Amino acid sequence: xxxxxxxxxxxxxxxxxxxxxxxxxxxxxxxxxxxxxxxxxxxxxxxxxxxxxxxxxxxxxxxxxxxxxxxxxxxxxxxxxxxxxxxxxxxxxxxxxxxxxxxxxxxxxxxxxxxxxxxxxxxxxxxxxxxxxxxxxxxxxxxxxxxxxxxxxxxxxxxxxxxxxxxxxxxxxxxxxxxxxxxxxxxxxxxxxxxxxxxxxxxxxxxxxxxxxxxxxxxxxxxxxxxxxxxxxxxxxxxxxxxxxxxxxxxxxxxxxxxxxxxxxxxxxxxxxxxxxxxxxxxxxxxxxxxxxxxxxxxxxxxxxxxxxxxxxxxxxxxxxxxxxxxxxxxxxxxxxxxxxxxxxxxxxxxx
Amino acid sequence: xxxxxxxxxxxxxxxxxxxxxxxxxxxxxxxxxxxxxxxxxxxxxxxxxxxxxxxxxxxxxxxxxxxxxxxxxxxxxxxxxxxxxxxxxxxxxxxxxxxxxxxxxxxxxxxxxxxxxxxxxxxxxxxxxxxxxxxxxxxxxxxxxxxxxxxxxxxxxxxxxxxxxxxxxxxxxxxxxxxxxxxxxxxxxxxxxxxxxxxxxxxxxxxxxxxxxxxxxxxxxxxxxxxxxxxxxxxxxxxxxxxxxxxxxxxxxxxxxxxxxxxxxxxxxxxxxxxxxxxxxxxxxxxxxxxxxxxxxxxxxxxxxxxxxxxxxxxxx
Numbered sequence: 001x002x003x004x005x006x007x008x009x010x011x012x013x014x015x016x017x018x019x020x021x022x023x024x025x026x027x028x029x030x031x032x033x034x035x036x037x038x039x040x041x042x043x044x045x046x047x048x049x050x051x052x053x054x055x056x057x058x059x060x061x062x063x064x065x066x067x068x069x070x071x072x073x074x075x076x077x078x079x080x081x082x083x084x085x086x087x088x089x090x091x092x093x094x095x096x097x098x099x100x101x102x103x104x105x106x107x108x109x110x111x112x113x114x115x116x117x118x119x120x121x122x123x124x125x126x127x128x129x130x131x132x133x134x135x136x137x138x139x140x141x142x143x144x145x146x147x148x149x150x151x152x153x154x155x156x157x158x159x160x161x162x163x164x165x166x167x168x169x170x171x172x173x174x175x176x177x178x179x180x181x182x183x184x185x186x187x188x189x190x191x192x193x194x195x196x197x198x199x200x201x202x203x204x205x206x207x208x209x210x211x212x213x214x215x216x217x218x219x220x221x222x223x224x225x226x227x228x229x230x231x232x233x234x235x236x237x238x239x240x241x242x243x244x245x246x247x248x249x250x251x252x253x254x255x256x257x258x259x260x261x262x263x264x265x266x267x268x269x270x271x272x273x274x275x276x277x278x279x280x281x282x283x284x285x286x287x288x289x290x291x292x293x294x295x296x297x298x299x300x301x302x303x304x305x306x307x308x309x310x311x312x313x314x315x316x317x318x319x320x321x322x323x324x325x326x327x328x329x330x331x332x333x334x335x336x337x338x339x340x341x342x343x344x345x346x347x348x349x350x351x352x
Numbered sequence: 353x354x355x356x357x358x359x360x361x362x363x364x365x366x367x368x369x370x371x372x373x374x375x376x377x378x379x380x381x382x383x384x385x386x387x388x389x390x391x392x393x394x395x396x397x398x399x400x401x402x403x404x405x406x407x408x409x410x411x412x413x414x415x416x417x418x419x420x421x422x423x424x425x426x427x428x429x430x431x432x433x434x435x436x437x438x439x440x441x442x443x444x445x446x447x448x449x450x451x452x453x454x455x456x457x458x459x460x461x462x463x464x465x466x467x468x469x470x471x472x473x474x475x476x477x478x479x480x481x482x483x484x485x486x487x488x489x490x491x492x493x494x495x496x497x498x499x500x501x502x503x504x505x506x507x508x509x510x511x512x513x514x515x516x517x518x519x520x521x522x523x524x525x526x527x528x529x530x531x532x533x534x535x536x537x538x539x540x541x542x543x544x545x546x547x548x549x550x551x552x553x554x555x556x557x558x559x560x561x562x563x564x565x566x567x568x569x570x571x572x573x574x575x576x577x578x579x580x581x582x583x584x585x586x587x588x589x590x591x592x593x594x595x596x597x598x599x600x601x602x603x604x605x606x607x608x609x610x611x612x613x614x615x616x617x618x619x620x621x622x623x624x625x626x627x628x629x630x631x632x633x634x635x636x637x638x639x640x641x642x643x644x645x646x647x648x649x650x651x652x653x654x655x656x657x658x659x660x661x662x663x664x665x666x667x668x669x
């Protein structure tokens with residue numbers, strides 16, 4: 001890691017209540033913003049929600065252990081390590097043995113949370129996820145940071161296809177949280193659920209937006225976070241934050257957009273998604289992932305299977321290796337920013 | 353047999369009084385006699401499975417029989433009536449295609465009924481061709497994607513120790529798995545964590561899918577490699593029960609206090625104990641003609657009885 005902004009943030013002591021002030025302005029578009037906070041202007045953040053949620057869970061359940069492959073500081077696992085040093089296992093930059101060890105620990109009665117970057121978990125250690133965790137259906141909870149396009153480092157660190165890789169894996173639960181609220185509520189539910197899971201981690205200063213709505217995370221459920229009559233935005237992960245902000249902006253133009261948040265990608269809540277898309281509203285899926293093999297195709301499959309005819313536009317990453325650069329620039333370039341969502345929705349609603 | 357897949361569901365953690373414990377308090381000759389008998393039974397079980405299915409990884413199973421006899425007859429603590437008993441030592445079979453040898457050892461240990469071996473690799477059997485934890489009582493992991501076993505063993509050993517349990521973890525893998533980088537990730541990790549409760553055994557039979565191991569990817573010198581990683585290293589004739597027993601005893605009794613993980617590098621012979629198979633061309637997947645199975649069994653029994661009569665020290669001639 002050469003990114004000094006990130007290093008400074010990660011070594012800072014966690015705040016008592018974990019809540020930070022809202023970001024005052026968009027991060028500057030320079031190289032230091034390669035791993036900029038994904039929080040949009042006006043959205044408050046919480047520091048290291050995964051780490052704090054794990055500490056709280058660890059106090060109640062001594063079976064909880066943490067592992068990381070030389071990325072504890074960069075996956076918010078350091079918070080757990082500081083609270084429970086004897087229950088944290090630094091496995092080194094060796095993802096295969098980390099995954100194998102996590103599976104072995106689950107077999108002898110522990111409940112491991114193992115973290116690395118999404119690219120390394122999915123591309124490098126998939127054989128271990130499939131055969132040592134998913135096939136025996138062990139309660140191992142993988143946490144992958146930098147999912148989709150949340151770093152400007154380039155394809156080596158951009159896990160643009162992590163859900164596409166993992167969705168075909170039987171028994172594996174896949175969670176794509178929107179914000180700190182999702183992460184805090186998901187952690188105890190993932191520990192309580194019997195099989196393995198993969199969570200697309202948002203780390204560091206994580207946006208906090210879902211507590212503005214009547215919402216709670218429920219494993220396996222999609223939720224209508226915001227109702228709307230003109231458009232429906234089916235979204236997951238950080239794109240739900242973008243969808244909610246886009247809906248606020250569209251409302252000022254008189255466009256009433258609904259947001260349906262699919263925090264659990266697998267098992268997919270097809271019933272809710274199909275019900276919400278079986279309407280004449282302008283329909284979109286929004287995902288921080290390639291449009292191949294993720295939320296869009298899960299949605300398309302659900303609609304076809306249900307026999308519902310709907311025209312849905314995908315908002316997501318293109319089927320290509322992405323550019324390196326400053327994250328805000330890249331989110332603009334690839335259409336993940338609030339402004340580009342607003343433009344897409346407005347145009348489609350106007351077309352009618 | 354008509355057996356259907358009956359996935360194990362025992363969660364009973366109590367010691368039912370049928371626990372098999374490590375035999376180190378017994379007289380050495382008694383131990384070796386029992387090991388030699390177990391090795392014979394394991395080999396016969398391997399041949400029975402091969403005959404029932406008409407094919408299988410018979411050569412490897414025969415070669416590994418002495419290692420498994422020492423481990424299951426002498427070294428491991430387990431409860432055959434409750435394969436998931438919490439106090440058990442763990443035996444992890446990384447080399448999934450050696451399953452028939454493990455099944456035979458399970459039968460010898462009383463974990464699966466002996467007659468069930470005849471369902472090996474048949475539809476609906478609990479004994480698939482490649483070992484899987486979800487199918488077979490006593491099979492701790494699903495091997496087969498090679499290079500996984502030692503990584504899992506690190507987790508078992510770390511997790512057991514973290515919970516204050518003194519159970520040991522035994523991991524069986526083959527020389528082919530030394531090709532996998534993950535094996536060496538695990539080797540480094542086990543030494544870093546000072547896993548004295550971990551005992552690895554490597555079946556050095558010199559044979560991989562595409563040919564002799566030395567032609568595929570050179571892996572010697574093995575002792576130096578493991579020692580340089582920080583392991584307690586033993587290299588033995590893997591078809592010599594005496595040498596095997598001494599090595600495993602040294603692992604479990606001797607060096608445990610150092611906190612170093614242990615490896616027993618076992619040089620074995622494909623087809624060992626059955627001259628008809630041992631002396632023919634070595635193949636990863638050995639075909640045996642139907643009329644040759646009884647010949648193999650006869651040779652095995654003859655060799656066992658001759659060795660017993662000669663009073664040799666249990667080594668397969």
